[in-house]
Amino acid sequence: MTSSETSLSRYARQTCYAPIGTAGQQRILQSRILVCGCGALGSVLANTLARSGVGHLRIVDRDFLELNNLQRQVLYDEQDVASGLPKAIAAANRLRKINSQIEIEPVVADVDHRNIRELVQDVDVIVDGTDNFDIRFLLNDISLETNIPWVYGGCIGAEGQTMTVVPSKTACLRCLMADAPPPGTTPTCDTAGILGPIINVIASMQAAEALKLVCGKEEAICCDLRVIDLWDNRLKQINLQPLLESKSCPACFQGERLWLHGERGSQxxxxxxxxxxxxxxxxxxxxxxxxxxxxxxxxxxxxxxxxxxxxxxxxxxxxxxxxxxxxxxxxxxxxxxxxxxxxxxxx
CATH class of the missing domain: 3.30.310 (TATA-Binding Protein)
Incomplete structure (x- = not known):
């Protein structure tokens, strides 16, 4: 077999899936994705996308590892905690062992309006692995500004939600929420806890959306907000198209970029x-x-x-x-x- 055939054989089960096929897998291998945040959601996202063959993964995280991360952050182990490594570096070390045929680019940085343009340069899709609404609104701004799709995800308790933003074609985060909630007004995994399985569910849905986008199967993406509660066995799919059609969003229709211009968000x-x-x-x-x-x-x-x-x-x-x-x-x-x-x- 040629090296190309050997590379593709690694993904045989994925290429057998008709909506992807050989052509789709080739596009995945040539794709570049930014994983913003490599904690609970981000580590599952990075793991799934690396195993799927995404050609270049840029993993950005500002934090270092602590023992209580291991309950839900699947890329890491006790040795990583003992070594005192930042999450992005520890994640890259593990992912290179999982798939040596792709490029892993770790970046230890706090994502903000000063560096976001550089971080999204040359990527095809942005996936949200953060736990911070200011950063999510920044990702929304840069997505609209650069026309790069992004996939939002969030989890708390046993509930998770996700939506895909394709500029000018779907509703954006500010169509859904006018502003980031004030600090202390929303629960966090530190204050409300988190059920581990919900992370895998939401991250898997995000990864699937990212793969649809890089495969060129934009018609298959979900344009709705999906909300899942694994404990109370609830699943909601909320149609966001009326929000887009209202043309009232200041970000989508007036070009407002408060987070990208540094007018919102904290250092x-x-x-x-x-x-x-x-x-x-x-x-x-x-x-x-x-x-x-x-x-x-x-x-x-x-x-x-x-x-x-x-x-x-x-x-x-x-x-x-x-x-x-x-x-x-x-x-x-x-x-x-x-x-x-x-x-x-x-x-």
């Missing part, structure tokens, strides 16, 4: 349920992690790798990334977190 975030604050800075100053580790070593316990420095000093836990971003554990007060950052890392 500082209290991480719900974690007693921690994330601090980000527009200047994106590069930090030498080895030099910072040497500076902090006399003050507390410090570990460092090329992607992340972790330090415990007094009652605070510092996690510092090379771009200057930091997660300060031990407080939910932004002013306290900024003070700790200035004291130990610098202004």
């Amino acid at each position: 500082t975030a209290v991480l719900c349920g974690r007693n921690a604050v994330q601090l980000s800075f527009p200047e994106r100053s590069e930090i030498s992690l080895p030099a910072l580790a040497e500076k902090l070593a006399r003050l507390g316990n410090v570990t460092v790798n090329p992607f992340l420095l972790k330090a415990t000093i007094d009652e605070f836990q510092l996690s510092v990334f090379p771009d200057g971003r930091a997660i300060i554990g031990g407080t939910e007060e932004i002013s306290v977190a900024k003070s700790v950052y200035a004291r130990y890392i610098g202004n």
Whole structure:
């Protein structure tokens, strides 16, 4: 067999499915998908898309691994937690073992209006693996701006929902919601918990939509909002076409891009349920992690790798990334977190 035939034979069961076939699989192998967030949803998405043969996966996540992630984040194990790796790096390491024939591009970054254009450059589809409505509205803005489809997904408790956005052809997230809900007004997996199986259901539906798009089978996508509750055995499919036809959406029909232009969204975030604050800075100053580790070593316990420095000093836990971003554990007060950052890392 030729190398091309060998590559295709790996996906024999998928190519046997008539709506995909050999031609569809070839398109999948040539496709490029951005997985935004690699936690619960994102790790299932990345795993499924890698096994399906997506030619280039760009995986973006801002966070590092913790033991309580393992209940629902399927790409990781206890050794990954012990190694102190960021999620994007640990995910890439695992995915390369799953499928060495595709390209995996991990990016450790906080997605915001300053870097989103670069992150979506040259991708065919964006899939949502985040747990943050500000980022979802940013993905919605960049999708409409660049004409790149995206697939929204979210889970809480035993309920999940998903919708596919194809600019100018389907309703968008702002057709459905005028604005992101205020912080603290919606439950999170830290406050309401989450049933593991719902993650696999929603991520699988998202992955299927992404594969339809990269196969060129746009007519097969679901244009509705689908809501599933696995505990109460409920399934709803909500027709969003009237929202699109109303032509009242400021994003779809007036070109409003509040999140893309930085008019919405925060550079500082209290991480719900974690007693921690994330601090980000527009200047994106590069930090030498080895030099910072040497500076902090006399003050507390410090570990460092090329992607992340972790330090415990007094009652605070510092996690510092090379771009200057930091997660300060031990407080939910932004002013306290900024003070700790200035004291130990610098202004």
